[in-house]
Amino acid sequence: MTDVLSIEDLWVEAGDPRDPVTLVRGVSLSVEAGSVVGLVGESGSGKTVTCMASLGLAGRGVRITRGSVRLGGTELVGADEPTMRRVRGGVVGTVFQDPLGALNPLQRVGDQIAEAVQLHRGGRRRAHRDRVVHLLTQVGVPDPARRARAYPHELSGGMRQRVAIAMALANDPSLVVADEPTTALDVTVQAQVLDVIRRATKDDGRAALIITHDLGLVAEVADRVAVMYAGQIVEKGSVAEVFAAPRHPYTQGLLASRPALEPGRRRLSAMGGRPPLPGSWPVGCAFAPRCPVAVEACTTPPPVDQSDGRWSRCWHPQVESMEGVS
């Protein structure tokens, strides 16, 4: 299968160029056509920065210093503005975490979706009214023609996120990047929005990169998963393999700290300590200070272990499957 998105050895830094803070160090990640990849990690692990920097949306002062980002055959690192504008919204649609903040409060939501269409297909906004209604129907907005005339503050959180998804799908992109798409929503709505995302990606054969800290979401919609810690990917692989037998102790910790569905099976374990902040990452394995199985060797950078077709960045990848966690 061909890769829609291929990030290779991406390094990102921010702040004063004379005293930069490294946010992402050497991330390689690819998304095959039609597959859904979950990028998992705690806050500050660099998962959002990796994606936003790749699309040139990370904001001022965030720079890619090394690496390559290829999207459908186009190199994005160092690409000029017209190329980036054509890619953003055209080849890749983006959904953000907070749907209220992500919509312009002064414009009707239909106009905002129409703008996304207009930016890539030209014409007047009014000419895209049918397309807007079609998109809103696609994401399950009831009474789409009327809702298109609403302002963001007049819609519920779930409806707003559906609008944001419709906007991301406006030009039938080959990749959808969703940054914590359900985190800001009520629990009852999360499942519905997740369903919309699944239909728009997996079911339509559209590739997606979903940034989340929610392993349940990954298990539900993703085919592949990449786990980030302190600006690096520490483990990646198919969701089935990684969830059944995580190799990296951090992945194991994450999976173990998920509440089990079966009651009374085991105590909920929580990882001790906190992830280190960008700028204070240790020379060796960044997870070593919290790792239950750390040894002397962990003070030096760990190698990538690719035995049995798996991928993890650890001195002694765990090979036994975990008990009590599916």
Added chain:
Amino acid sequence: MSTDVTGVSPTAAAAGGAPARRRPRLGPVATTALRLVLTLLGLLTLLFFLVRLSGDPAAVLAGPSATSEQLEEIRTGLGLDEPLLSQYVAFLGDMLRLDFGESVFTGEPALDSVLAVLPATLILVVTTVVTSVVVGIPCGVLLARAGRVARRGVSFAMTLAQAVPSFVLGVGLIFVFAVNLGWLPAFGSGTPATLVMPTIALAAFAVARTARMVAAELEQGEDHDYLRTAYAKGASSRRVLWRHALPNALPAVASAIVVEVSYLLSGAVVVEVLFAYNGIGKRLVDAIFARDYPVVQAAVFVIGVFVIVVNLIGDALVRVIDPRTTRGSA
């Protein structure tokens, strides 16, 4: 005499008297009308006491050589011998009928003499507001988005415009453009050319304030997610600025400009006198110096009404720009 009678909302005070649970629900029109009436009442009360606190009008009118009989006669004639309360009631009655009396000197109805010069001031205020919007918004965009050198330059110009008082700027303008270059008339009113220098003198401060306001709003809104959304849709940074960032800065800027207009009137007093521009400010100052109290009262009343009307227009404008103020959440 103060012209600084901005539209302080008296609704809060008025509503506070009613029991919390059964507060009468008024429509927006009724609320606005009530606010207008209460603000006007406050203005008139202030006016009544200000005139009576600034000395004995009778003594001033009669002059230093008047006998006590003459003084008494004037007092009776003006109703100044009555108790304060009945004077107040009579005063309000006159105001209701828009009867401000006649100018002590010309005998012309005071209100008419003020209204005759009102259009001149309105034109000056309009040109000033238009200038502050047309020049201030681009300057604000430059302040927020331009390169370092341009930003420094604009920032310096704005600081200068805010620091130099309008009468100093006005004198400077007269010196350069009227005396040295002879391009513009130094004083007078009625022709477009006479508007140019008063507008510049009056607008300099407003331009700088508008620019700083726009810049502050743009900078504050810089990391709003909807701007990132616009970029993510494929919009250019120019489009993001003009279609998304700037419109969202406008409600705050519009409110600031409305407040600015109220202050502009006190500025207009100075500028009109300086350029001998025949507007309401000059009429007011002339009347104060001449102790022409009916005209003073009429001028302050008209300025007060003007400020109230501007505030109402401003509220309506913000409502038009920002849908969140009129349309409740679903």
